Amino acid sequence: MNIVDIKVNVRQLDGRDRDICVLDLNGEIDVYTSPKVKETITDLIDQGHYTLVINLENVRYIDSTGLGVLIGGLKRVREHSGTVNLVCTNPQIKKIFDITGLVKIFGIYDSEKAACDNL
């Protein structure tokens, strides 16, 4: 069976005083799709990008494996004094970050501009 439930797009922002990569995720992040997200984040970090904005506006669903990928990415960029901010407007996904306490770990913003401005 060949199902792809997540689309990942990477953009590099110009005109900022630091290198910022934005990951646009579209779909569902679960045990099946999270390896693709993990691979993309790992590749970016391996290429020397340590300031990431992960846009979850078009993510309909995320589970603990998806959260694990985001936490793993944050840990790795922090080793290089980097950071990860999230864009999230979906109340159900916000709720998951809330009940797991991850709102205290990640910067979570309602827009890409706010996420970039607060890096």
Place this chain on the structure above:
Amino acid sequence: MRQLVRQPSSKRAADAHVVELRIPSSAEWVGVARLAIAGIASRMEFSIEDIEDLKLAVAEACTSYIQNAQEADELCISAEVGTERITITMDACDASRGAVAASDAPAHGLGSFLIRTLMDEVAYEYAPESGTKLVMTKLLHK
């Protein structure tokens, strides 16, 4: 995948129906379990938020079994549908040998924390020979 609907038995509440779903124990089928439980919960008139909670709890349970009961080739998901609650029972099976023993890891970790937070009642029943069975209930708040 096999799906069937049974009439109420003497062990269940008189007004309860049971929907059973067997899926292969692999990651690409977890989404099917999620959709199935969402369909049942929607029919029971759970709120959208409660449906999302149920989807996540079932997916976390499936993920846990896939990662911890690697000798199993199927996940058995049974939803007992009552007028005021849904009770979901899960275990891992080997098609040729029946239930298999999973490690006790499904009761720990972030996934288990989410299940316990999102569901109203959660119990892990351990039996060395028949495996680890997860029973979780969500109440219907009308």
